[in-house]
Amino acid sequence: MTDPIYNDPDFVQFYDIENQNGRADFDYCIRLARDGGSVLDLGCGTGQLAAEMAGRCSVTGVDPASAMLDVARHRPGGDKVDWVMADARTVRVGRRFDLVLLTGHAFQVFLTQEDQRAVLRTIAEHLAPGGRFIFDTRNPAVEAWLEWTLRRSERMVEHPSLGIVRAWYDADYDAATAVVTYSTFYEMPGGGPVLGAESKIAFPRKEDLAGMLDEAGLLVERWLGGWQGEPYADTSAEIIPVGRPR
Template sequence: MSTVSDDPLYRDPSLAQFYDTANRWGPDFDFCMKLAAGANSALDLGCGTGELTAALAATRDVTGVDPAAAMLDIGRARPGGDKVEWIEGDARTVRLGQKYDLIVLTGHAFQVFLTEEDQRAALATIAAHLSPIGRFVFDTRNPGFLGQHDVRHSKVRQLEHVELGAIEASDESHYDETSGILSYENGYRVLSTGERFAGRSKILYTPRDKLAAMISDAGLTVDAWHGDWEGNPFQAQSREIIPVGRLA
């Protein structure tokens, strides 16, 4: 089993501090909040800085699991963070002895698992924690969408950090079509001081059919495959692969 918890982008507090600036509340979190209606409990695997986790916890019991202490520290400090049970743990192996009505992995957390073995272990964790009425949802980027674009990608954005002011966020990536691994570097330059922070990481892209087989092998079934967080049906060239399912 590889060690994904060593990822500097999440483990290093000097990089984790930029996560919320670069990743804002979006349609993914809206979708999960709607799906949570009627759920008395929720488990957020790979919860990160916990913006969604804390929102879910306003009206139900919520556990957030992530191996990166720096990310969890941000979650604990946010408004509503005191209502969440935060667990420093690994989604491949964690066993909480509880069942949940909703299990989410957002922000493409499923893609941090770089081997099929790791993906299967994460799916087994979902199956082990779903209540009889429970549902799961996660997102993973569609290799069919990426296949239509350049394998090399570079983007620079100017963003506003709540404490550091204006920052320049850069994202450089390279996709290897054979392995399905995208290697990338995220950099953040604080414009007032010129200080730059950067970290490299990798994520895995998985075709829908392969994912469907693994989900089934885990004892899960999918009620709907979406191709984006607006809820449109999955198509071969959708940007996202988003299964919503439950125990088989």
Template sequence: MLYDDPRLVALYDVLNPFASDTAFYLALAESAEHVVDLGCGTGLLACELAKRGHRVTGIDPSPQMLRVARARPEGDKVTWIEGDASALPFVGMADLLVMTGHVAQIFLDDAALLATLKAARRAIRPGGAIAFESRNPAARAWENWTRERSLSCVEAPDGRTVEVWQELHAQPDPSTTGHAAFTTYYRFTSAPEDTLSATSELRFRTLDALAGLLTDAGFARIDWSGDWDRAPVDETSRELIAVAR
């Protein structure tokens, strides 16, 4: 889903606050001079990295997301680029390149993800790393993408209460790789007729599938974690978190 509706962009940080994944990437970046945040969204991580003294480049295809990112505290210290991995040759060599927020799953075909990983490999200096996460298909996250299981209420920046839920349309085979399609609904309770919706499609890949793509892209070593506490991957892991060099 490309966040280009200003009302959805305004809700993005409410639904995706600073959390354990943010802390994981900040710790990973401690020794990095230049960090590239590919798919930076509203810039929460990028601006926090800049605050901590890193040189940061944030890249995202959504001008609305970048508008919010530029207005953040420390936003003037980040180089913002509207685009995708095709911009990487122009940003300078990175010590760390991150793709957070399950960005890797928006690449529905392997060729597209592989092309992005290859571009990242060329943009990372020797000794540097790429890091990203993808939902573990064995955890079957899509089973919770129903109104009954996913419904939550949040407060929008303008003070209005918003009900948010997902409805699944298609699910993947957890033993292989496949697509999940779902719609997220945003219902403003003060005006029930004012309900927004956005349909998304995500690709779920197994650890072996992701490892194969990283290897094909030229990464020789991959460290895997199954959660943000760096626990090893097992059958209960919600995430497949890769740090590859």
């Protein structure tokens, strides 16, 4: 949770730029939310989804990174969201919600089953009777980390003030822990300095998630394999449980 890509403004300035392609997850969550209902966005990041939903719902956004929340507070619609700087494993905001969500693979920053169970307990603690939850995590069977090499991930990022920035990843998978350690690099224009930061994310299996969800008192109504709403299959890129309190 102290990864520079979330806490260092030099990296956070690239977050929205790098995550602007596609909004199927936003659209699905907006459809799942009830007009006039309440939403808890755990791991809200820079607040794109939370701010958009605040036009139709009462929204609380939670994130442990102050640099991300600084962006969230100043975006259009950010004044309509209740922003909370806290860790999803331990946060308790003292109310229950019609929808609790974690998008952007935020669940994967929790590296151990102990931490993952704690997040699921947080979800259960904040769900109103009849409330719904949804989150996403990458399917380890697809081995997405194989694409996070210099050759396969190198790209040019257009920054509004810095210009064209060269970016790439490097990654290593530990089969014993199902954790990927990856580094993110940004090379400033004209052969300038290179920013580099190391991060870790977990790739839990669907079977393990199912057991932990059950332990937390959460009932999965649907397992999705992508944000278009397709059912989960072993070859799906995503594992997306959608459910309610048991």
